[in-house]
Amino acid sequence: MKLAIKKLEPWQNPNEEPYISIENISKNFGNFPAVVDFNLEIYKGEFFSLLGGSGCGKSTLLRMLAGFEQPTSGKIYIDGMDMTNIPPYERPVNMMFQSYALFPHMTVEQNVAFGLKQENMAKSEIKDRVYDLLDLVELKAFAKRKPNQLSGGQRQRTALARSLAKQPKVLLLDEPLAALDKKLRDKTQFELVNIQEEVGVTFIMVTHDQEEAMTMSTRVGVMEQGRIRQVGAPREVYEYPNSRFSAEFIGSINLFDGLVVEEERDHALVRDEENDCTLYISHSASVPLGSQATVAIRPEKVTITKTPPKTDRNFTKGEVEEIAYLGDVSIYHVRLKSGKLVMATVPNLQRGAALPIEWEEEVYLKWNSNSGIILTA
Amino acid sequence: MKQQYLSKTTWRKWINVQKLSIKIPYAWMLLFLIGPLIALVSISFSEPAYALPPYEAVLKYVEGTYLSLKFHISNYIFIFKDSMYATVFLRSVYIAFLSTAACLIIGFPFAYAIFRAPPFWRNMLILLVVLPFYTSFLVRVYAWSSILSANGPINSMLMSLGFISQPLQLLYNDAAVVLGIMYCYLPFMVMPIFVALQKMDRTMLEAAYDLGCKPLRGFFTITIPLAKKGIIAGSILVLVPAIGEFVIPELLGGSRTVMIGRTIWTEFFANRDWPLAAALAISMFLLVIVPINYVQRANDYNEDEVSNKNQEADHA
Numbered sequence: 001m002k003l004a005i006k007k008l009e010p011w012q013n014p015n016e017e018p019y020i021s022i023e024n025i026s027k028n029f030g031n032f033p034a035v036v037d038f039n040l041e042i043y044k045g046e047f048f049s050l051l052g053g054s055g056c057g058k059s060t061l062l063r064m065l066a067g068f069e070q071p072t073s074g075k076i077y078i079d080g081m082d083m084t085n086i087p088p089y090e091r092p093v094n095m096m097f098q099s100y101a102l103f104p105h106m107t108v109e110q111n112v113a114f115g116l117k118q119e120n121m122a123k124s125e126i127k128d129r130v131y132d133l134l135d136l137v138e139l140k141a142f143a144k145r146k147p148n149q150l151s152g153g154q155r156q157r158t159a160l161a162r163s164l165a166k167q168p169k170v171l172l173l174d175e176p177l178a179a180l181d182k183k184l185r186d187k188t189q190f191e192l193v194n195i196q197e198e199v200g201v202t203f204i205m206v207t208h209d210q211e212e213a214m215t216m217s218t219r220v221g222v223m224e225q226g227r228i229r230q231v232g233a234p235r236e237v238y239e240y241p242n243s244r245f246s247a248e249f250i251g252s253i254n255l256f257d258g259l260v261v262e263e264e265r266d267h268a269l270v271r272d273e274e275n276d277c278t279l280y281i282s283h284s285a286s287v288p289l290g291s292q293a294t295v296a297i298r299p300e301k302v303t304i305t306k307t308p309p310k311t312d313r314n315f316t317k318g319e320v321e322e323i324a325y326l327g328d329v330s331i332y333h334v335r336l337k338s339g340k341l342v343m344a345t346v347p348n349l350q351r352g353a354a355l356p357i358e359w360e361e362e363v364y365l366k367w368n369s370n371s372g373i374i375l376t377a
Numbered sequence: 378m379k380q381q382y383l384s385k386t387t388w389r390k391w392i393n394v395q396k397l398s399i400k401i402p403y404a405w406m407l408l409f410l411i412g413p414l415i416a417l418v419s420i421s422f423s424e425p426a427y428a429l430p431p432y433e434a435v436l437k438y439v440e441g442t443y444l445s446l447k448f449h450i451s452n453y454i455f456i457f458k459d460s461m462y463a464t465v466f467l468r469s470v471y472i473a474f475l476s477t478a479a480c481l482i483i484g485f486p487f488a489y490a491i492f493r494a495p496p497f498w499r500n501m502l503i504l505l506v507v508l509p510f511y512t513s514f515l516v517r518v519y520a521w522s523s524i525l526s527a528n529g530p531i532n533s534m535l536m537s538l539g540f541i542s543q544p545l546q547l548l549y550n551d552a553a554v555v556l557g558i559m560y561c562y563l564p565f566m567v568m569p570i571f572v573a574l575q576k577m578d579r580t581m582l583e584a585a586y587d588l589g590c591k592p593l594r595g596f597f598t599i600t601i602p603l604a605k606k607g608i609i610a611g612s613i614l615v616l617v618p619a620i621g622e623f624v625i626p627e628l629l630g631g632s633r634t635v636m637i638g639r640t641i642w643t644e645f646f647a648n649r650d651w652p653l654a655a656a657l658a659i660s661m662f663l664l665v666i667v668p669i670n671y672v673q674r675a676n677d678y679n680e681d682e683v684s685n686k687n688q689e690a691d692h693a
Contacts, residue, residue, distance in 0.1 A: 066583075066587055067586075067587075068583055068586075068587075087586070088583070088586040088587050089586045089587070089588075089589050089590055089591050089592075090589075093587075094587055094588065095583075095584070095587045097580050097583070097584060099578065099580055101578065101580040101581055101583065101584035102584075103581060103584070103585075103599065104603070105602045105603065105605070114585070114588050114590070114598075115588030115589055115590075118588060118589035118590050118591075118594070119589060162588070163587075163588075165588075166588065166589065
């Protein structure tokens with residue numbers, strides 16, 4: 001059954017009209033450019049995440065979508081309508097605030113009903129809708145409580161119900177899980193995705209937590225200094241980062257700088273003199289021979305052994321400096337002769353097994369030819 | 378050895394600075410609030426006498442024989458029998474209510490303007506609110522009596538503009554008293570409201586707009602309810618002293634504006650009936666403090682405090 005509602009990928013379909021178009025949006029606060037010439041298209045029913053560190057402009061962008069900030073230049077279209085100069089109370093968009101911004105003087109029920117009351121909807125209709133929503137977020141029993149009588153998770157769900165009450169075209173979520181503890185956050189991630197599938201509203205989420213963005217989103221937009229660096233499905237962004245920045249921002253990564261010494265249609269060879277390491281990559285570098293390139297390899301794609309490999313490429317040598325035991329995996333920090341640090345993630349498959357490799361041991365790190373990815377930006 | 382240990386802890390207990398810092402205000406309260414209050418209560422149950430002080434103490438030592446303890450409730454009976462006191466009290470409450478309402482009507486927009494002003498102007502406006510306190514209270518009230526007088530600036534301006542031919546009687550009436558109280562107590566209204574507004578999370582309003590609420594409606598459904606605590610605190614701060622206000626009605630009020638403060642003064646100094654005056658003061662105190670304490674308690678129920686009781690529910 002899950003197959004039938006398998007995530008569509010509308011951005012792959014050239015005939016699909018974008019639902020939200022952000023066109024050349026810039027926003028300056030005084031002299032500080034918060035968002036710079038920003039373009040993005042989001043499709044109906046998507047769960048899109050804007051991912052970036054603090055001050056990257058992701059929240060400003062979200063606030064411009066909500067109408068709390070006016071862009072310095074550019075246009076925002078939602079469902080074909082120009083929203084740029086529409087005040088927040090007239091936009092078909094609702095927001096879930098990081099602080100939840102629940103009205104402390106109103107009960108859960110009144111909070112959820114607040115948006116509907118603004119539309120002069122019939123009382124009985126409001127009540128029905130409110131209770132449907134409270135049912136959805138499992139808060140029916142708490143309808144008469146005030147926000148201060150709720151737990152963090154309950155308040156988060158109240159905020160969600162309130163922002164969904166008006167059946168917005170787009171729901172904006174500003175770090176929706178940031179105020180929850182780790183365990184609850186993991187649980188809520190899936191709940192939020194399920195609710196999104198159930199109501200079919202387009203979600204745009206802002207987060208600094210890459211794990212959160214990866215688990216929940218159909219697509220992720222990586223932001224830096226007011227610009228978008230990469231847009232793509234989580235797997236795509238993780239496996240095929242287009243730049244050093246997005247490679248380093250999402251997950252951990254080992255980077256080898258070198259020169260392209262061989263360049264073919266199906267492979268490329270990069271020579272890293274500093275680390276005396278030759279990297280064979282099973283895709284073309286698409287840069288001229290002899291130019292600078294960076295090869296990125298994820299730590300979980302690096303294997304660690306004590307015996308020297310039989311090839312002359314895709315391996316390097318170093319000394320174990322640090323072992324971080326995380327339970328499910330251990331992360332080995334290996335110092336190369338050049339002083340470079342390389343990380344390798346090893347799953348702890350057996351319980352109680354003594355560590356096969358100890359601190360200060362001389363080890364070989366190797367990887368497959370399809371593990372590395374050549375970054376030119 | 379044990380003895381030494383004990384004495385050491387006892388010594389520490391006494392010089393415990395943290396505890397001392399709590400004890401000092403309590404001692405202060407006991408000395409200057411509870412003490413006089415007990416004295417006042419005891420005077421209110423005594424009998425007037427031609428003596429110095431002019432009453433017969435409740436508890437006294439009768440020469441050579443015994444201690445006598447006599448409570449007279451006659452003062453209280455007298456107050457509740459004579460409708461004059463009830464009338465004066467109601468009149469005081471009425472004037473105080475009018476003044477509080479006037480304070481609120483002027484004070485709320487004022488506080489809101491300070492709240493919305495850019496930081497530099499905010500500090501300036503707060504300074505302006507507090508500035509009158511740097512001059513004597515009496516001088517300020519006198520100033521009003523000259524402003525409102527028959528040949529004061531208001532009347533002379535109206536006359537020179539030709540609106541009136543005779544000076545208006547602005548002074549010595551209820552309106553003048555209300556104006557005076559409103560003017561003098563305005564900061565007590567403005568400051569708590571301003572603090573309440575400033576404590577308000579501004580995303581509340583954004584959330585309201587986001588849910589389709591227009592700014593004016595947001596003001597009434599979000600801003601005012603969230604400033605409620607400040608409004609109540611400010612109103613109490615104005616209402617309570619206004620009921621017992623003596624100087625302002627004395628200087629700006631007419632012969633009909635007899636307030637309870639004036640009555641108590643008359644009983645104390647003109648009639649030298651200390652027990653009755655004390656009984657009046659205590660009666661007023663109780664009549665005011667009980668309902669206000671109730672309001673304040675309802676107000677104290679903290680809405681933004683998080684209860685941790687339900688936190689476990691998240692992981693159930």
